[in-house]
Amino acid sequence: MISTKIVSSFKSVPSSWIFEYYLNLNERLIGQGVIVKSIFNSKDSNPSMHINVNRLSNSYSFNDFSTGKGGYGCHLVSELFNISLGEAMNKILHDYNTFIYHNPGGYSIAEYKEQSKYRVDSFVKRSWNVLDEKYWMSYKIGSYTLERFNVVPLESYIMTNDISTFQITQDHLYGYFRQSGELYKIYQPMNKEKKFLKSKCYIQGMDQLELKQPWLLIGSSLKDIMCIEQMGFNLEVIAPDSENTMIKEDVIDSLKLKYKNICVMFDNDQAGIIAMEKYREQYQLPSLLLDMEKDVSDSVQKYGLLKVKQELYPLLKNALYNIKENLEQ
Secondary structure, three states, rough: EEOOOOOOOHOOOOOHHHHHOOOOOOOOOOOOEEEEEOOOOOOEEEOOOEEEOOOOOOOEEEEEEEOOOEEEEEHHHHHOOOOHHHHHHHHHHHHHHHHHOOOOOEEEEEOOOOOOOOEEEEEHHHHHHOOOOOHOOOOOOOOOHHHHHHHHEEOOOOOEEEEEEEEEEEEOOOEEEEEOOOEEEEEEEOOOOEEEEEEEOOOHHHOOOOOOOOOEOOOHHHHHHHHHHHHOOOEEEEEEOOOOOOOOOHHHHHHHHHHOEEEOOOOOOOOHHHHHHHHHHHHOOEOOOOOOOOOOOHHHHHHHHHHHHHHHHHHHHHOOOOOOOOOOO
């Protein structure tokens, strides 16, 4: 259907037009999800702004994981121009009518169709090589830790959906596996647009918990918790799928019964701070912020394992309620 008429109500403006117009998207929104770099965060090196159809309202909404902002089209414009929601609705209505006036062909409103998502269909493992060693050892993560956390180098993997299939082959390609051998994530650190491909939901590090240490740290990524594991603290480590994925309450409650205390340490950026605050509010878990690089692994890469350990030690003691015990094993 082609819309060519001036409209008098904000509700008559297609939500797809709002996102296409104000985000200057290079593709039409016809029901598919889109991920772009945050329009609110100039430092967003990896696309973290998700635009998806809300099936309940049959309209588009957004979630910007780098800043915590989200909502419908009016919320986007309100945040974008620092105006109230009422002012945003009026602006959208004015801009849409101006667009229609200057575009005789009007705006084509597509019927939203359920889009089948790509999924990992298969993969091929390979042996470790010199490039792998150079990459992981820059974070001081050795073969023992990689094997313990079931990180395996991949030759390639195949993505498929209902209509097409394609294969990815490149250097620095790694599979994250469960203890059972099930693939839950693919890590491709040299891919700036898509570093991670999630295959299954999984709390990273859960298979490695031995319940032999008194403390538990929730980190932001598998790479980070592997770095912390190398430091030899008297604690165990896990990480959710991502900072923006809250670990379920029943899991947290179960872990609280098994450890003296639990603390959270996510990335040193706005998204990480917001996520830590959510854990504090919902689960009353203390948090700590390592004010070095963006995350633990980047800090280790730049300053070395010993320097980061020295900086992290007092922060951990303070986060775990000023404990007097020695954190080093």
